[in-house]
Amino acid sequence: xxxxxxxxxxxxxxxxVAVNKPHGLLVHRSxxxxxxxxxxxxxxxxxxxxxxxxxxxxDRKTGGVLxxxxxxxxxxxxxxxxxxxxxxKTYRAIVRGYTEDEGVINYPLKRDDGKIQEALTKYKTxxxxxxxxxxxxxxxxxxxxxxxxxxxxxMHQIRKHFAHILHPIIAxxxxxxxxxxxxxxxxxxxxxxxxxxxxxxxxxxxxxxxxNITADIQSELKRMIKQLKFNSxxxxx
Numbered sequence: 759x760x761x762x763x764x765x766x767x768x769x770x771x772x773x774x775v776a777v778n779k780p781h782g783l784l785v786h787r788s789x790x791x792x793x794x795x796x797x798x799x800x801x802x803x804x805x806x807x808x809x810x811x812x813x814x815x816x817d818r819k820t821g822g823v824l825x826x827x828x829x830x831x832x833x834x835x836x837x838x839x840x841x842x843x844x845x846x847k848t849y850r851a852i853v854r855g856y857t858e859d860e861g862v863i864n865y866p867l868k869r870d871d872g873k874i875q876e877a878l879t880k881y882k883t884x885x886x887x888x889x890x891x892x893x894x895x896x897x898x899x900x901x902x903x904x905x906x907x908x909x910x911x912x913m914h915q916i917r918k919h920f921a922h923i924l925h926p927i928i929a930x931x932x933x934x935x936x937x938x939x940x941x942x943x944x945x946x947x948x949x950x951x952x953x954x955x956x957x958x959x960x961x962x963x964x965x966x967x968x969x970n971i972t973a974d975i976q977s978e979l980k981r982m983i984k985q986l987k988f989n990s991x992x993x994x995x
Contacts (some may be wrong), residue, residue: 759860768972773964774825775810778801778973781821782951785812790835798824814840817914819930821851822955823973835963840911849906850884850914850975852952852982853925854938857883857902863919867912878909879919885988893927893941901928903988904952916953928952928982946985950978 766778779798786799811833813825827833839845845958860882867877885903893899902925906916917933920926926934929942929951942948946973957972975983975993986992 763796763801765798765805765904766973767806768823768973769969770806773828773950774813774836774962774969775802775806776823776958776971778976779816779821779824779955781819781976781978784818785815799826802826813837814845814911815984816955817917817953819951819954820849820955821973821979822824823847823958823971824955825958825971832963836960839960839963843910844960846957847908847955848957849907849908850956850979851916851920851927851953852979852986853902853903853904853920853927854900854935855902855925856900857881857904857923857925859883861923861940862918863923863994865919865922867914867915867918875912876910877912877919879916880907880909881905883993887986887988889986891941891945893938899941901986902986903983903992946982948978948982948985952979952982954979 767775768778769776786795786797799810799812806850809827810826813833816822816824827836863879865877865947866874866890868874872933881904884901885906888898888900908915914933917927917930920931929939929949931939954975955973957970959970962969980993983993
């Protein structure tokens with residue numbers, strides 16, 4: 759699927775490199791996806807002919823800004839910023855239904871080992887749309903385009919939080935709505951999870967400069983923004 763891929767490099771200096779990770783590409787090898795043979799870490803390493811260290815992770819199904827360090831000292835410094843919640847991340851997603859104009863989701867999440875962790879997500883609604891596609895007992899279907907600001911970094915936090923408030927992200931499995939996901943596959947030939955890591959902002963560990971990195975929305979999310987009749991001017995924002 760990703761053979762001979764060249765990753766879109768968004769930022770690079772002697773310490774940090776950022777790429778726009780495609781939806782469906784694993785960040786690195788994982789025991790939960792043993793059938794996968796291509797990984798962002800290895801593709802980038804071969805592309806720039808330099809060893810890289812993963813600073814953070816994105817779900818396989820999520821596209822957008824992904825950071826790597828080019829040396830161990832930078833890796834440790836950036837991991838410390840993430841651990842202290844000093845790095846600001848912004849996501850965009852298409853979710854089922856009409857969300858509130860803005861909201862805060864404060865809902866603890868359980869890890870695989872059973873440990874409960876506090877989790878906090880803020881969001882605002884950018885646009886809403888209603889299309890003439892019947893769903894269930896309704897004659898139309900409603901969707902929201904939201905901008906999301908996770909305040910903590912738990913596994914699948916955004917996906918679980920929007921499922922919790924009954925506005926699941928489209929094409930999210932297993933946290934989303936299976937009936938909606940099936941409808942999108944059958945009607946729009948679309949099964950890419952519509953969650954995009956739009957931007958990351960942090961203080962450079964060596965220069966202390968504020969670095970803001972933004973990734974363009976990728977093709978399937980662009981297509982669905984137009985297909986669902988959102989105002990496409992959002993693509994330039």
